[in-house]
Amino acid sequence: MSEFLDMGGYARYVWTAYGITLVVIVLNAWLARRRHAQALIKVKQMDRSELIERTPTVRRNP
């Protein structure tokens, strides 16, 4: 096991690289899920007046 962890003397480099990769992967997942959750909140709190549909009046003069 300790031989495996030692990585033939390259432990410092190999494990740092894998560690950073893990951080980036986890961070990405968290950010992506947060993006979805925040959109739901934003839509819930949106200005309801945006839903009103207005139509202009057109008057034709003879």
Added chain:
Amino acid sequence: MGLVRWFHSLASPPHFYRFARRLSPWLAVSSVVLIVAGVFGGLVLAPPDYLQGDGFRIIYVHVPSAYVGMLAYVVLAGAAAIGFVWRIKLAHAVAVSVAPVGASFTFLALVTGAIWGKPMWGTYWEWADARLVFELLLLFLFLGYMVLRAAIEDRDKADRVSAILAAVGVINVPIIHYSVEWWSTLHQGPTIARLDSPAITLDMLVPLLIVIVGFTVYFAWLVICRLQGEVLERERTARWVQQLLAERAE
């Protein structure tokens, strides 16, 4: 015919949203399985490289992240171009969602490349390595795209302006790639080993391919997650979003 219609229906936001909700757990689980299996193969099963020893095992995270970074830029530019030409809002939403993911994987490729470089070259950064320089320029392209989008307040405008930037960028990517390659061959000393083994054996290659597939599936999951949020925000006045909210409230 049925397949074409199915693809077409995906471009409609409510269909896409429902489809994505069903798909995303599958993507998440399979990407984790693939990545864990591939990394296990790479760290434990694959033999050490005859030149680089166990140091070469960084390849199992460096190459997949570099690959996903490139793939992301192509997807970004392709989606943006489709959105620009055919005015498909969902395509623009794809481009927006891909950008931060692609940037983070490109960044990861740079960092793992530099860490790998230290034992191989004795320095973290080697300007003569064309691929690291190219990754750096690619990261700048992602950042430029994101900064431009952030600077334009109107989402519709931001979509189309940034699509033009992405299209110009993707035309430039091969030119940048070959010019950097050409430039590095002029400056490369004979002592510089390239960041891949010249003779990679099959038991080294298989785990690598598995991790690449795993990273790609993971990338798809991330994009779909972000895309759901993006679609909701863009479609907030649409009836289906309001219905969805009402259902969730119950």
Added chain:
Amino acid sequence: MDVFLLILRRDLKIAFRRWGELATPLIFFVIVASLFPLALSPEEAQLRASGTGFLWIAALLSSLLALDGLFRNDLQDGSMEQLALSPAPLALIVLAKTLAHWLVSGVPLLVLAPFLALSFYLPVEALPTLVGALALATPTLSVLAALGAALTVSVRGGGAIIGLLVLPLTAPVLIFGARATDLAVHGESTLGPLYLLAALAVLALSLGPLACAAALRVGLE
């Protein structure tokens, strides 16, 4: 073609009436170049070794510096609306404006560059190649910078991000331009990189104005 000349003449006339703005990038180019030996060292060998690359970076930056207002001024006073609604293709108008800009900023740069190169101890034999490479490279740089200006035309107050958008795209021009100059300094054949620079210029001049025009139409909305 009439429209092309019309726009070219108008922009040149305006440029000469605002000569202060015209001179800024050139003075910037000269000042930065004069600061370089102060930062590095006045030694001949060192200056000669890094002078080429330095001249190229300075040329790159000064050609980006000037383009912020290229379309923004027209957008703000409303003339861009009229140009976009004119019967002439917008890409042709963009090309005329870019050419006008190159004539007043790129050409003086070609004239100044040999003098700066001499002060960095570059051999006289290398100067024709330097000017030739700059003559082929600056149109590409102008088109790229124009593209940056067109993309950011609707960004409030933000000419600063042009550099971030455009600089990564200029890498090939920089590589080939500096390489051609370097080869000339060492007395070798410079045709290869010069051809590549010419190819890039053709590509930029043919596709760039179309992309600019598309970006401007979006910016006008």
Added chain:
Amino acid sequence: MSVDPSAGLIVSSLEVWRGERRLFGDLSFELRSGQLALITGPNGAGKTSLLRILAGLSEPRAGAVTWRGTTVRQLAAEFRAAIAYQGHLDGLKNDLTVAENLAFYRALWDGDDALEPLLDELQLSDFAHREVRYLSAGQRRRVGLGCMRLRRASLWLLDEPLTNLDAEGAEVVAGWLLSHTDAGGAAVLATNQAERFDGAAAIEIAL
């Protein structure tokens, strides 16, 4: 869609957005030659946005605008030339003189009208060789409208053309509009001074 020289400006089920907000939807009308249309409405209702869509500067999210049977965004050069748009901005170059600005637009529109009568009518003769930067807002407006006049257009799209104009200036522009429609031209006007055109407008659109 085919080219139909007799068709005027046809707006069908148009939806107008400003950025992320839908301003209004379902606007349809048809403007024939010789007719004047007025767009009225409170600030922010979308008068300018509508006019810019009619001019082909912006693309509508939904609905269509056609001129002579072709979508305005896809007009061929000769039809494009027949539409004049004058927005809030005058489109003048500060560093050029009044005469230079007018001459530039005359050349751009491929026109050949003499400038002197126009300058006289707009009471700008004394300023012909002054740079535009030294003009007042009202004078600039006159020059801008003069540039528009040099375009031999059959459809005029004017956004608040009377803003900044004094009584005489407004009189001149109103006169232009009437003679334009009398001569078979069409015009769409966004204005808060609709009462000036009472009875003259064939179509009134209240946003």
